[in-house]
Amino acid sequence: MIRTHYEPIQETVLTETLENGLKIFIFPKEGYSKNFAFFATNYGGMDTRFFYDRAWRDTPMGVAHFLEHKMFDTKDGNALQILSANGASPNAFTGAAITGYYFEGTEGFQENLETLLSFVSEPYFTKESVDKEQGIIGQEIQMIEDNPNWQVYMRLMAALYQEYPVRNSVAGSQESIAQITEETLYQCHAAFYHPSNMVLCVAGDVNPKHVFDAAKKILPKEGKGRIARDYGKPERPRVHEKDTTLAMEVSTPIFQLGVKLIPPEDGRERLRQKLLGELVCETWMGTSSPLYAKLYEEGLINQSFFCGYEAYPGASFLIAGGESRDPAALREAILSEAERLAKEGVDETLFSRLKKAVYGNQVRSLNSFEYLCVEQARAYFAEEDLWIFPQMYDTILKEDVEKALHDWVDQERTALSVITPKGAGE
Amino acid sequence: MMELSKRELSSRVKLIAIQTDKFKTSMLGLTFLEPLSQKTASENAILPSLLRRGTQEHPDMLAMSAALDDLYGGVLEPMVRKKGETQCFGFVGSFLDDAYIQEDSKVLESAIDLMAELVLRPAGDGKGFIEAYLDSEKENLIHRIRGRINDKQQYAVYRLTSQMCQNEAYGIDKYGEEAQVKEITNQGLWSHYQSLLETAPILLYYCGPAPISRVEAAVREALAPLLCGEGSKSQKEVEPRSSKPQEPRYFTDNMDVMQGKLVLGFRLDSPKLAPRDAAVLQVFNALYGGSSNSKLFLNVRERLSLCYYANSNVDKQKGILLVSSGIAFDQYEKARDEILAQLEDCRKGNISEEELLSARSFVMNNLRLTEDAQGRLEDFWLGQSVAGCDDDPAAILSATESVTKEDVQNLAKNLWLDSVYFLQGKEGKTP
Numbered sequence: 065m066i067r068t069h070y071e072p073i074q075e076t077v078l079t080e081t082l083e084n085g086l087k088i089f090i091f092p093k094e095g096y097s098k099n100f101a102f103f104a105t106n107y108g109g110m111d112t113r114f115f116y117d118r119a120w121r122d123t124p125m126g127v128a129h130f131l132e133h134k135m136f137d138t139k140d141g142n143a144l145q146i147l148s149a150n151g152a153s154p155n156a157f158t159g160a161a162i163t164g165y166y167f168e169g170t171e172g173f174q175e176n177l178e179t180l181l182s183f184v185s186e187p188y189f190t191k192e193s194v195d196k197e198q199g200i201i202g203q204e205i206q207m208i209e210d211n212p213n214w215q216v217y218m219r220l221m222a223a224l225y226q227e228y229p230v231r232n233s234v235a236g237s238q239e240s241i242a243q244i245t246e247e248t249l250y251q252c253h254a255a256f257y258h259p260s261n262m263v264l265c266v267a268g269d270v271n272p273k274h275v276f277d278a279a280k281k282i283l284p285k286e287g288k289g290r291i292a293r294d295y296g297k298p299e300r301p302r303v304h305e306k307d308t309t310l311a312m313e314v315s316t317p318i319f320q321l322g323v324k325l326i327p328p329e330d331g332r333e334r335l336r337q338k339l340l341g342e343l344v345c346e347t348w349m350g351t352s353s354p355l356y357a358k359l360y361e362e363g364l365i366n367q368s369f370f371c372g373y374e375a376y377p378g379a380s381f382l383i384a385g386g387e388s389r390d391p392a393a394l395r396e397a398i399l400s401e402a403e404r405l406a407k408e409g410v411d412e413t414l415f416s417r418l419k420k421a422v423y424g425n426q427v428r429s430l431n432s433f434e435y436l437c438v439e440q441a442r443a444y445f446a447e448e449d450l451w452i453f454p455q456m457y458d459t460i461l462k463e464d465v466e467k468a469l470h471d472w473v474d475q476e477r478t479a480l481s482v483i484t485p486k487g488a489g490e
Numbered sequence: 491m492m493e494l495s496k497r498e499l500s501s502r503v504k505l506i507a508i509q510t511d512k513f514k515t516s517m518l519g520l521t522f523l524e525p526l527s528q529k530t531a532s533e534n535a536i537l538p539s540l541l542r543r544g545t546q547e548h549p550d551m552l553a554m555s556a557a558l559d560d561l562y563g564g565v566l567e568p569m570v571r572k573k574g575e576t577q578c579f580g581f582v583g584s585f586l587d588d589a590y591i592q593e594d595s596k597v598l599e600s601a602i603d604l605m606a607e608l609v610l611r612p613a614g615d616g617k618g619f620i621e622a623y624l625d626s627e628k629e630n631l632i633h634r635i636r637g638r639i640n641d642k643q644q645y646a647v648y649r650l651t652s653q654m655c656q657n658e659a660y661g662i663d664k665y666g667e668e669a670q671v672k673e674i675t676n677q678g679l680w681s682h683y684q685s686l687l688e689t690a691p692i693l694l695y696y697c698g699p700a701p702i703s704r705v706e707a708a709v710r711e712a713l714a715p716l717l718c719g720e721g722s723k724s725q726k727e728v729e730p731r732s733s734k735p736q737e738p739r740y741f742t743d744n745m746d747v748m749q750g751k752l753v754l755g756f757r758l759d760s761p762k763l764a765p766r767d768a769a770v771l772q773v774f775n776a777l778y779g780g781s782s783n784s785k786l787f788l789n790v791r792e793r794l795s796l797c798y799y800a801n802s803n804v805d806k807q808k809g810i811l812l813v814s815s816g817i818a819f820d821q822y823e824k825a826r827d828e829i830l831a832q833l834e835d836c837r838k839g840n841i842s843e844e845e846l847l848s849a850r851s852f853v854m855n856n857l858r859l860t861e862d863a864q865g866r867l868e869d870f871w872l873g874q875s876v877a878g879c880d881d882d883p884a885a886i887l888s889a890t891e892s893v894t895k896e897d898v899q900n901l902a903k904n905l906w907l908d909s910v911y912f913l914q915g916k917e918g919k920t921p
Contacts (some may be wrong), residue, residue, distance in 0.1 A: 096862055098863075144783075148782050148783045149847065152855065153855060170858035200792075203749065203817065203818065204798035207816045310744075313642075314637075314639065315636035316638045352558075366630045367568075387637065399793065417560060420563065424562030431515060431864065
């Protein structure tokens, strides 16, 4: 077991790698009655084509998410019910590159942890239960397709990327999930749910040895190493489409603007791009920037406005979104401000203030056990050492932000996705 | 390691302070508690955003943001909430603890000062708000009200509530309505705000590592002008609801959507709940539709595959329970009947020992988790203040432990279906 203390953020992380390849991270939290356990696989909605058992496999969209629903079924009943009956609040989510199962609880930690490890590692599917799930997930898909914020984001991904699979819905479509059978589920489970493709993160006042012992006892003795995935041809730097628009039952236009970046190969460089990306956004259009104040006063944005940096394996981009009466005018204002800042430079006082603020926001997130565990899992899969961010912040200078604005932002790399209100009587 | 203190700083200003070193940040709150009313809902709702635009010392958004950035990315957010028939509006803030800051600083005092500025010294000439700020916040509030339709699930709940409780304060939305926003004038709002400052009940909240004496001293100094007024402190009674209809009322809307949204509104026969009844209501809710072990989850979703979600929620202040589900349009009757059949089951006492245990432990787990989460804790104490109840999570925990099957069954018998709402597709459109 390795104990690492990160002084600036006052966090200690215990790490252990089991013989089967499972990585375990523990955040000791003395004095808390709350505990949180997160068990995740490096497998998400993007991973539809992969190499397993001597061949490339093509699977329908939505399998990772379908699996997430079905994993809770066990021979002895539903793990969701078992965990909640034992006083824990269990849940799970599927992202483009990760599927995670977790519970939050206050008592019975050890028992709940063992339940979590067992149900995620032991598949139990029947034709009947898979058929039944088609109905439930079918309604989940209808629900998200009615959600304008989901639509605007998915359409932005499809505009930014030509082929890269983050442009596909994690949940799949009615048609794609209809092709999923229990055999598909068993095969994908075998390919991705083995210890060397997974991670366990725990936060709470727990005994580390008990955590390691439970994992050794319950999980398979061997992992299967890395699984190769095919994400299609390398993306060119420019966007697939500059504009995309859909009419829905909304009151006012909803927009998301994306700037496509080139993600670095190296983990350390990726973390640096993330921190730099966040600082670039804050300087450019964050709530403290002159642009934000101007746009807010002109009524082009309101409190729903957000901006930030996002990354998936093999892709990264800046994103801004919210409601706006005139998204096209907003895009022009945002892009010309980037040009101005790259040319005239960033105000020194503003920049040092923003660094403080962004740092404070990062530290604030660490209050959440969920954040610690989920971000640790993502960072592990992405091969990043997340908790050195305070030191890395110190190396980012005003000139780096100016250069990034100059190098990153132009019309060719920018896409705008808009949901417009459906006209009355349509 | 957690010390709770409640202090009456004046006849209408209360401070709830929790000292704990669990968190890396301190949480601050200043909330006005006013009875919801048609006349003032929009005026109250616009105030936090309008005040947030600037103060005498920090007259615009840039100056305000700069002050917050200097406090290591401090946050002071305008908040509007509805608890029962009380409108709660003001600010909730979060600030980094001094321990994470290298230089010598007093973030807490500066943060409290900033919050006091927002409330006591709005930007302008001292006789009214800045006209341009008011205009743009009116515009924003109108957008927010119109934006209700963007989230269909919440919209369905809003449509049910406003029609089911049409003649009650509970039927008023926390933001009021567009027509009322349009009627807001600078003079009217200014004098309304001045009277709030003199009379409205205010809850101050702190949760963080600072000793309570330090918090109280800082608050007393920064907010001194609020502490001298006497206040009216009129305790408002829950308004009598419209009389029990013979038959449930049915409401529908049509929209061009993929999925139908069904909401059922139930009422308790005696809405004024004693603390123990509130615990029974929570356990019943967990058992009926509030948890993943509930009858609705296991039957409407898992057994019949009708939906992705079928939840129940309670407002303990008002004694109302809402069931909400997203379904295919043609499954409306089947889903509604199953939701009602599950309630009937509870009334008949078809409740197993496991169901009861699991519901109790769900509620108890949530209460314990509340103590470990700053945001939840703030919302919890705001709710308690509105209800005029002093019980902390531990007291509710022990009340929950004693809830029996008969309690739950009796509660189910006291619930009656008032209204059913369905958001359906465009006429003639089949999914």
